[in-house]
Amino acid sequence: MFRTHTCGELRLANVGEEVILTGWVQRLRDKGGMLWIDLRDRYGITQLSLDEGITATELMQQARSLGREFVIQATGKVIERHSKNDKIPTGDIELQVTKIEVLNPAKLPPFLIEDETDGGDDLRMRYRYLDLRRTPVRRNLELRHRMMRETRNYLDGLNFIEVETPYLIKSTPEGARDFVVPSRMNAGEFYALPQSPQTFKQLLMVSGFDKYFQIVKCFRDEDLRADRQPEFTQIDCEMSFVQQEDILNTFEGFIKHLFAQVKDVNIEKLPRMTYADAMRLYGSDKPDTRFGMQFVELNPLVKNKGFKVFDDAELVVGICAEGAASYTRKQLDELIDFVKRPQIGATGLVYARVNEDGSVKSSVDKFYSPEDLQEWANALNAKPGDLILILAGGADKTRKALNELRLEMGTRLGLRDKNVFSPLWVVDFPLLEWDEEAQRYHAMHHPFTSPKPEDLHLIESNPGAIRANAYDMVINGVEVGGGSIRIYDRTLQSQMFSLLGFTKEEAEAQFGFLMNAFEYGAPPHGGIAFGFDRLCSLFGGSDSIRDYIAFPKNNSGRDVMIDAPAPISEAQLDELHINMKNLPKG
């Protein structure tokens, strides 16, 4: 038996007991003949004490030779502390050490194992096993574990059954790029790793499983951005004999349960917003509704006054930043620079201050009268002290840019508190989106999403206007989940593939098994999937999903700790019937 207690366990009630603790040396303090050691494990920190006056000389010496992160076993008696530490649960006691055994020494870690560390990103990733020792990182994974558990508790309580679907499946051309796995036994053929268990969960509905879920790894071979990982975790759910309303209610209950159990936060009924409204009012299908600052379209007020930029614009649209009238020239210049960044793409920014006396002063005063500007202020409901910000140009691009500016202003004005949570449903997404480059439609959600029956008549005349039975759950500007009611009729599914540019043969080769299944008694069904990594980071108050993944990959898809990927042997290549080709030189 290595230990009798953990380092987070001892209290005043244990005073007098002989105990054995194990853990890592967090810190040593040597002062006036006294030596204190903070001993750390997953459960907490307990102070060990040694006193030249009573401790054997050899033990004193041994203890003084310990280094940071040594793994030790300490035996001793629990005593009450002279100066208590009310910051830690074990702060009332300490261990008067009678014996120390070094279980494993440690080299000096390459960075500080403290809440605030001096290690850079790269170094911490290379030594991820040391970074994971730091309390904030450990807490992230503990949060993730709790969220997993509460997810299962909720769904299990509703009779959902967790079914594992296969990881070695078939590559499909639709959607993102697949990771593939060459087959040794089936020469010339490949498995693909699933981007989601979509078709399998639909087949489980055809099988009558009625309510399915799975917390499952998914894979996408895409160029990585800060918040993307080649492998990620999804909470994947599907239900039979449901309409959209049933799914929304079930998973509204889910998110309320998670917030209540994990964060002790009470969530009100989720508002619902159509995709059209979200785009009109926020310029985004994932609006951050922690704050208002909704878009107000100004075309009728600003046109034909001689200001060419507005006259030529498809859309002139503004927001009102409360209390920002005091912004300095420098701050306004920052905003102008912000909107002109290539990734935002606006050509300029018009602003107007509402003064304390109610008068309005704008950057385009030579084109607009004080009365004109007053109308703007009225339209935007701007009060004295507020700042009006206006962008103009092509409608889609301008909305997108103003969305970014709105979020920037929200951040600057402190309206995006990480401890405030504002979830909502965005509904009525378009079924299709037009791909200019490929000159064809893509499925906005995926090819299995059902069109709204009342829009089906547009299928020949104006397919782009068809709305889908699709919905996203959005929290604080982050899309945490999305889903749809599915097609369960072979004919409609064929039509959908044809709309997406599949030939009959392609559709049959790729998804024949699913369309066949629809002919043997498929129930109406629908579902949703949540991005679990993102949900964890949102609950944890971080922008980076990497902080919530035990062993993440970097932006080149590398695990720098184990150094993967890596070359494999010629013998392995031979067995898999493959050759390398076109390798970049060097």
Added chain:
Amino acid sequence: MFRTHTCGELRLANVGEEVILTGWVQRLRDKGGMLWIDLRDRYGITQLSLDEGITATELMQQARSLGREFVIQATGKVIERHSKNDKIPTGDIELQVTKIEVLNPAKLPPFLIEDETDGGDDLRMRYRYLDLRRTPVRRNLELRHRMMRETRNYLDGLNFIEVETPYLIKSTPEGARDFVVPSRMNAGEFYALPQSPQTFKQLLMVSGFDKYFQIVKCFRDEDLRADRQPEFTQIDCEMSFVQQEDILNTFEGFIKHLFAQVKDVNIEKLPRMTYADAMRLYGSDKPDTRFGMQFVELNPLVKNKGFKVFDDAELVVGICAEGAASYTRKQLDELIDFVKRPQIGATGLVYARVNEDGSVKSSVDKFYSPEDLQEWANALNAKPGDLILILAGGADKTRKALNELRLEMGTRLGLRDKNVFSPLWVVDFPLLEWDEEAQRYHAMHHPFTSPKPEDLHLIESNPGAIRANAYDMVINGVEVGGGSIRIYDRTLQSQMFSLLGFTKEEAEAQFGFLMNAFEYGAPPHGGIAFGFDRLCSLFGGSDSIRDYIAFPKNNSGRDVMIDAPAPISEAQLDELHINMKNLPKG
């Protein structure tokens, strides 16, 4: 709202209620102007009734046109049945139907969707989504779900934290063959899919996570046997600051919890048997201890009596089959044929009957006196009516063959009841096994298993005799789990790799990250992994793990339902920098 109740829910207390049910048409009976439909969903079966006397003619006609497996919505009133069916929970009532809506028609299924089906294996795999509709198959997956839940409940209750480890890792030459994934972003390099999260869970111990578990998919590209799948699920566990005793106690508790919660079976304290004893008494490291029939070595009793087969044999060993003395010549011939099969490999079988009068009659009477045979009977504790079966030859091969014969006799004598569970620990496995072909040692468990400290002195002189801190949990002759106390010292780990024939450079390239981690404060640790598919099949009373996997692959590693693996496009190959080569013709 598609339904007000499920098909497993209605009782006498609901009589008089207007309800809506949805489900699949299981069966129609049309007799004397009455029509009954069994409507099925995941939750049960409810009888619908229509009566020419009171049901509208159109509805009667519509109902008569329904086929098996049609998905329908039925509205009606709950009434008490005339002739109750006490075999199903809803058997007291039926639904007097007033409206039927066909939600989806169904083609005639290619096999019967009944508990006993007429579909062959191949057909049922091709239409797995229909096979999953059958109650026994659905129950298997429900059992699996319950076992997953209870696994998590138990481990969670002991403060284990579930951590997801990566699926895209690095290929290692040790152990079975890896599935690999070519990297697009890192040309010429490959990820490997994990055979187990072994190194990651050890790193989590170095990180101080203390108690880890994960229910996780693992992958092995091996030629498949009946009970192997290329992807399989493991309950993977690791603990810090533990000795073997702590792990055995923790997971003895686990299996007891599972049996109690899932099967309502009370398991006694698990016996422990050394590997040496298991081989000596059962000829197997996974003995089926539901029955005795232990091996008795007979060398001293049988040698030097002129019977060359025994005189030349390294080992003569027998078992006593209780009550089998009445075996006919034909039955004995079957046993002789059995042991002579190539996969068993014995050259012959000696038998001896103990007659009712206590005399012994053997197949080698001309070499042995009645007194000799009496001695055999005494040694084997054979009573009147018993049959003694003896094999002879090289020790290892003979033990292996007698193990098979013992299991065969256990089956024939009805001693292997699927509802009896006999778990035990097999301990003290050898650290290494000699590979004749490669002329080098392999790790019997894996290279991270620690040797017993008291055997370490053999490391130069006789490494094959070193015992490991390794243990297997065996139930009914099936190895359901195995694990070990790990090496946590860099030097010892290096020595181990060198014993296994790694050069220093190879060890560093493959496992440098782990050996480095051991230098930064690694705690003593150990763990265990359970084969979850096999555990489910054992609990479910089946020999085939496939019955407990939603979408299994066949013996060629194919998913015949979705037809994977499959060729990928030239464009995909190009992006991955690979060419196919040496493809078999045709």
